[in-house]
Amino acid sequence: MKLEFHPYDSAWVKNIRQGGADDYGLPAERAVSDGKGKPCRHCLQYIPVGAAMLICAARPFPVKQPYAETGPIFLCAEACAAYAGEEVPPVLQDSPEYLLKGYSSDFRIVYGTGQITPQAEIERVATKILAQTGIAFVDVRSARNNCFACRVTGGA
Numbered sequence: 001m002k003l004e005f006h007p008y009d010s011a012w013v014k015n016i017r018q019g020g021a022d023d024y025g026l027p028a029e030r031a032v033s034d035g036k037g038k039p040c041r042h043c044l045q046y047i048p049v050g051a052a053m054l055i056c057a058a059r060p061f062p063v064k065q066p067y068a069e070t071g072p073i074f075l076c077a078e079a080c081a082a083y084a085g086e087e088v089p090p091v092l093q094d095s096p097e098y099l100l101k102g103y104s105s106d107f108r109i110v111y112g113t114g115q116i117t118p119q120a121e122i123e124r125v126a127t128k129i130l131a132q133t134g135i136a137f138v139d140v141r142s143a144r145n146n147c148f149a150c151r152v153t154g155g156a
């Protein structure tokens with residue numbers, strides 16, 4: 001199975017950069033990256049030290065429902081290219097472990113799939129979860145802070 005790593009929705013990100021409301025109805029907070037662990041959820045790269053960044057509340061699910069967790073994410077304040085690739089993106093390469101969790105096509109947690117996963121095992125564990133019946137995608141989150149990092153689907 002090929003894996004695809006999906007960044008945060010480009011239209012949503014563009015709206016936030018233009019001053020639009022986040023998923024708590026607030027404009028993004030502006031900050032300057034200190035270069036330490038500030039992953040942009042759009043380019044899936046670390047925001048370089050000194051670069052302007054945005055902090056906002058994001059709900060990576062289409063509608064509100066009990067499983068639609070909302071939490072903080074960082075974004076490059078300036079336009080950046082959406083990550084596109086089958087490789088584990090740069091923002092998933094510096095923590096020793098991540099939380100991987102499988103979801104159904106109606107965006108609900110499939111219980112029993114969630115697991116703290118060592119960095120080197122991300123592809124293997126994501127593939128294993130995606131191979132199970134009823135899994136539409138796997139979300140990768142910080143194992144320390146639970147922040148949404150990116151979504152993984154399986155290709156042909």
Ligand SMILES: [Zn+2]
Nearest residue numbers: 040043076080
């Ligand atoms: Zn970015």
